Amino acid sequence: MKTVTKDVLKSTANKLMFDMSDEQYDQLVEEFDILIKQMNLIGEIEGVDTAEPMTFPFDVTNDYLRDDVATLPENKDEVLRNAADVVDGQIRLPKVVK
Amino acid sequence: MKYMNLSIKEIHNAIIKGEVTPIELVKEAIESCKKDDNNSFEYICEKEAFEKVSHLDPSKKDSLLYGVPVVIKDNYSTKDIPTTGSSNILNGYVPIFSSEVVLRLEKAGAIVVAKATMDELAMGGTGTTGHLGTTYNPWDKSKTHLIGGSSAGSASSVAAGIVPFSIGSDTGDSVRKPASYGGLVGFKPSWGRISRFGLFPFATSLDHVAYFTRNVEDSAIVLNVLAGRDDKDFSSSFKPVEDYTARLNESVKGKKIAVIKEIVESISNVSIKQAFNKNITALINQGAIVEGVSIDIKLLKAIYPTYILISCAESTSNNANLDGVNFGPREPGESFEEIMTNTRTKGFSRLIKRRFVIGGYSLLRENQEELFLRAQKCRRLIVNAFNKIFEKYDAIYCPASPTSAPLIRGSSDTLSDEYLIADNFMAFANMGGFPSITVPLGFDDNLPFGGNLTGKPFDESGVLAIAKTIENLTGLKDLVAKEGE
Numbered sequence: 246m247k248t249v250t251k252d253v254l255k256s257t258a259n260k261l262m263f264d265m266s267d268e269q270y271d272q273l274v275e276e277f278d279i280l281i282k283q284m285n286l287i288g289e290i291e292g293v294d295t296a297e298p299m300t301f302p303f304d305v306t307n308d309y310l311r312d313d314v315a316t317l318p319e320n321k322d323e324v325l326r327n328a329a330d331v332v333d334g335q336i337r338l339p340k341v342v343k
Numbered sequence: 344m345k346y347m348n349l350s351i352k353e354i355h356n357a358i359i360k361g362e363v364t365p366i367e368l369v370k371e372a373i374e375s376c377k378k379d380d381n382n383s384f385e386y387i388c389e390k391e392a393f394e395k396v397s398h399l400d401p402s403k404k405d406s407l408l409y410g411v412p413v414v415i416k417d418n419y420s421t422k423d424i425p426t427t428g429s430s431n432i433l434n435g436y437v438p439i440f441s442s443e444v445v446l447r448l449e450k451a452g453a454i455v456v457a458k459a460t461m462d463e464l465a466m467g468g469t470g471t472t473g474h475l476g477t478t479y480n481p482w483d484k485s486k487t488h489l490i491g492g493s494s495a496g497s498a499s500s501v502a503a504g505i506v507p508f509s510i511g512s513d514t515g516d517s518v519r520k521p522a523s524y525g526g527l528v529g530f531k532p533s534w535g536r537i538s539r540f541g542l543f544p545f546a547t548s549l550d551h552v553a554y555f556t557r558n559v560e561d562s563a564i565v566l567n568v569l570a571g572r573d574d575k576d577f578s579s580s581f582k583p584v585e586d587y588t589a590r591l592n593e594s595v596k597g598k599k600i601a602v603i604k605e606i607v608e609s610i611s612n613v614s615i616k617q618a619f620n621k622n623i624t625a626l627i628n629q630g631a632i633v634e635g636v637s638i639d640i641k642l643l644k645a646i647y648p649t650y651i652l653i654s655c656a657e658s659t660s661n662n663a664n665l666d667g668v669n670f671g672p673r674e675p676g677e678s679f680e681e682i683m684t685n686t687r688t689k690g691f692s693r694l695i696k697r698r699f700v701i702g703g704y705s706l707l708r709e710n711q712e713e714l715f716l717r718a719q720k721c722r723r724l725i726v727n728a729f730n731k732i733f734e735k736y737d738a739i740y741c742p743a744s745p746t747s748a749p750l751i752r753g754s755s756d757t758l759s760d761e762y763l764i765a766d767n768f769m770a771f772a773n774m775g776g777f778p779s780i781t782v783p784l785g786f787d788d789n790l791p792f793g794g795n796l797t798g799k800p801f802d803e804s805g806v807l808a809i810a811k812t813i814e815n816l817t818g819l820k821d822l823v824a825k826e827g828e
Contacts, residue, residue, distance in 0.1 A: 249704070257703045258696065261659060262666070262680070263687035265696050273697055280701065283648035284714060287721050290641050298719035299726060301548045302534040302776025303800060307577050323439045329673035336668060338679045 249277040347372055347412065348504040348823050351561040355407045365410025365454065369396045372412035372456045375505040381479040381486075383496035383505070385417040386425050386458040396454050407564050409452030414500045414509035417458040418465050420541040421445055424455070428464045428543050429473030432665045432690025434672050442541025443573045444510055444552055451568045456506060459496030463695050465512055465545045466658060468520060470495025471751065472694050480524060480748045481824035482790050488748040491521035494555070498525045501555045504823035508556045508565055514545050515650050516743075516769035518553035519795055522781040523743035526791030526822035527555045528810070530562045533800045534776030535580035537566075538573030544661040546654035547578075549773040558820040559782065559811040563587040566803060582801050593808040596630030600809065601736040604635040605643055609764040610745045615792055618785030618817075619742050622794065625816040631809075633740070638728050640764070645721050647767040650774070652718035655702030662699070665690065726775040729797075733777075738798045738809055743769065743781040747790035772797045778806045783819035791822065 251270045254277070258265055265273075287293060321334060330337040346354050346363055357363045369392050376387045396410065403409055415421060418428045420438035427433040445455060462472045470478040470492035478495035480488045481503035490499045494511025498521035501509050511518040513531040522529025531553035539552060552569065556562045570584040602623065610616055623633050667673035667686030674685035691699070705714035732739060745765035772779035779797040786792070794813060798806035814820050 254700055254704065257707065258700050259684075261663075261687075261699050261703045262684045263691060263696055263699070264684065265688075265693065265700075269693050269697070273700060276697070277701070277704075280648060280651065283645075284652070284717060286641065287645045287648060287717060288713075290639070290645060290721065290724060293717065293720050293724060296720040296723040298716055299723035299774070300719060301578070302726070302774065305535065305578055305580070309574060309577075309581075311574055319439055327436055327439075327670035329667065329671075338668065338682065339677060341679060 249274060249281065345371065345504070347375060347506055349507065350558055350821055351407055351411055351507050351556070351564050354411055354507060355409070358404060358410055365396050365399055366393070368410055369393060369412055369454050369456060372506055376457045376500075379500070379503065379505060381481050381490070381499040381503060382460055382475055383478060383499040383503070384457045385427060385429060385460055385475065385496070388424055388455055388457055391424055392454050392456045395449070399452055403452050406451045408448065408568055411453050412456040412506045413448055413453045414457045414459050414497055414506045415445060415455050416461050416494050416497045416509070416511045418461060418512060418543040419445055419510060421455065421458065424458065426458065427474070429461045429475060430463045430690065430692070430695070431474045432667075432671050432686065434474075436670050440541065443538035443575060444569060445541070447568055457500070459494070459500060459509060461495055461497070462493035463692050464543065464662065465493040465514060465517060466695055466698050468492050468515065468517065470521065472692060474692070477751055480790070482526065483748065487750055487752070488790060489524060489751055491524040491748065493517040494521055494553070498522065498527060498529075498555055501525070501527055501557060502824050508554060508561060510552070510554045512542055513551045513553035513773065514549045514654060515767070515773055518555065519769050519779060519781040520744055522555060523793035523795070524748035524791065525555070526783045526819070526824070527557060527781070528559055528562050528783070529553060529555050529781040530566070531772065531779050532566060532570065532803050533580070533778045535578050536778070536801065536803065537569045538576040538579045540573055540575040546657035547661060548657060549650070549654055549770070551773060557822060559807060559814045560588065560591055562780065563591055563807050570803070580801070585804050587804055587807055590804045590808045591811045594630065595626060595809055595812045598631045598738070598809060599736040600626065600631055600633045601636045601732050601739045602633060603739060603741055603768070604637050605640050606741045606765055606768050610742060612746050612787065614785060614787040615742050615745065618792070619794060622784060622813060622816060626812065629812060629816070636732055636736075642725055642728050643764045643768060646725055646770050647763050649718045649721045649725060650767070650770040651701065652705050652714055653722060655698045656706050656715050657702070659699050659702040659706065722774050725771055729771050729775055729777070733799045737805060738796050740794060740796050741768070742784065743793040743795035747787040747792045769795055776800055778803045780806055780810045782810050782813050782817075783822055784817060785819070
């Protein structure tokens with residue numbers, strides 16, 4: 246059975262670009278304990294490992310392509326009004342290349 | 344005269360007869376929104392609603408939704424109206440376009456009067472995790488019981504008689520469970536039947552547009568407006584739509600209905616079992632063939648963990664765009680990585696983060712086979728088991744919840760294995776994309792509970808017809824939680 250440690254969970258959270266409190270990681274370790282046990286029970290279900298993974302409820306065949314009609318993009322000012330830091334019609338971030 | 348307590352059809356007739364105008368309806372709904380004490384709303388669209396209703400085209404008044412107020416869950420984009428998904432990470436966000444659902448409602452003449460509170464980003468089943476706090480059950484004036492979630496405010500606003508119908512979303516049971524706790528009809532049509540364009544994605548392979556009404560006929564009326572192909576949503580179905588009201592009065596004679604024995608047996612509440620059995624007897628008396636069938640209990644117990652793993656995994660990528668850069672509040676940082684990390688650390692609540700970590704962990708290369716892929720494989724087995732039942736039966740019928748609305752105190756979204764079957768089985772309908780409806784079934788200590796009926800993909804008309812008979816047999820329709828009760 247997999248052992249889930251606080252360090253692994255912290256590293257996972259950091260990869261998803263956020264952090265949690267120590268207490269929250271502790272709580273999560275306990276919850277993972279239950280989840281892993283449940284998943285191990287699933288592993289005992291006959292045929293589970295040979296089943297084909299199901300990614301959507303049913304196959305969606307979509308041969309639609311929209312007509313190639315030129316349209317104007319959304320109004321730039323409207324789009325930018327949701328950004329926290331805008332300068333000269335562009336979203337500003339700290340310097341990336343240093 | 345109060346109109347928001349009435350059915351959509353009754354309101355429509357009142358408009359046609361000239362007894363009431365759409366402006367008066369909006370006024371009544373907005374005033375009720377303002378008086379709401381159940382924490383149902385993120386935003387009351389007072390200015391926007393009066394603006395829209397004053398420009399309604401009278402030539403469209405034959406539309407049953409013409410001038411009818413509606414509440415929209417706050418995870419549907421509404422142009423020029425704040426939309427937060429009840430998350431601090433989207434405080435102040437104002438979409439520049441409207442979701443297809445909202446566009447279709449508005450085209451039919453419905454007026455959006457408010458955006459509803461919800462569990463944060465639709466993840467959660469309690470109605471307690473949104474950034475505005477707990478949404479209460481209007482049936483319980485002591486405010487000690489949940490309405491349930493995630494479509495909490497959408498449910499409470501219809502249960503309280505503020506609007507005759509509302510839009511929610513359903514990824515595991517987020518409309519059908521609160522419908523049970525609120526004495527409402529909650530319908531999740533087939534995956535692909537209603538466009539999801541503009542609905543904040545939570546778990547793309549499980550997310551469905553769903554909605555609340557107070558009777559089955561209204562549910563069919565709303566589906567007539569919402570159903571149909573939308574080129575903006577590639578998962579939207581090309582299957583032709585029907586007039587979903589056409590078969591409502593069809594008899595259940597000869598209809599084959601399966602009851603999953605293990606689900607009913609796992610329920611201990613006597614009132615629910617009695618009401619369910621009474622309803623089954625009544626259905627049989629109407630000529631329906633109702634039979635108990637079995638599903639491997641291991642598969643039934645697997646529904647919840649399978650749902651959690653798939654939905655959490657999909658949610659991590661669906662919510663990766665919430666980083667404070669393009670929209671939403673931004674936290675300071677020395678680099679863009681720091682900005683994103685600080686924004687997401689502060690913007691997401693603890694429950695959401697926990698779900699993201701579950702998803703992220705199950706997607707790690709070393710865990711994928713044992714967790715995420717195994718869940719997807721198990722999903723196949725679960726759906727196969729239910730499809731096998733649908734080979735012989737028209738519908739599956741079970742109690743929608745093992746209890747009436749639970750107490751708020753002690754209700755946390757833990758991964759406990761209590762009620763693993765009866766409290767979480769309805770996610771099978773999301774996994775298989777089946778149309779699934781909750782209808783009121785009875786009351787336990789003055790709190791309502793419902794039954795859940797699920798049918799074959801795209802057999803919305805068949806499901807609605809049986810649901811209408813169930814409604815006729817219970818006599819429970821147009822329920823509104825009244826003041827002082």
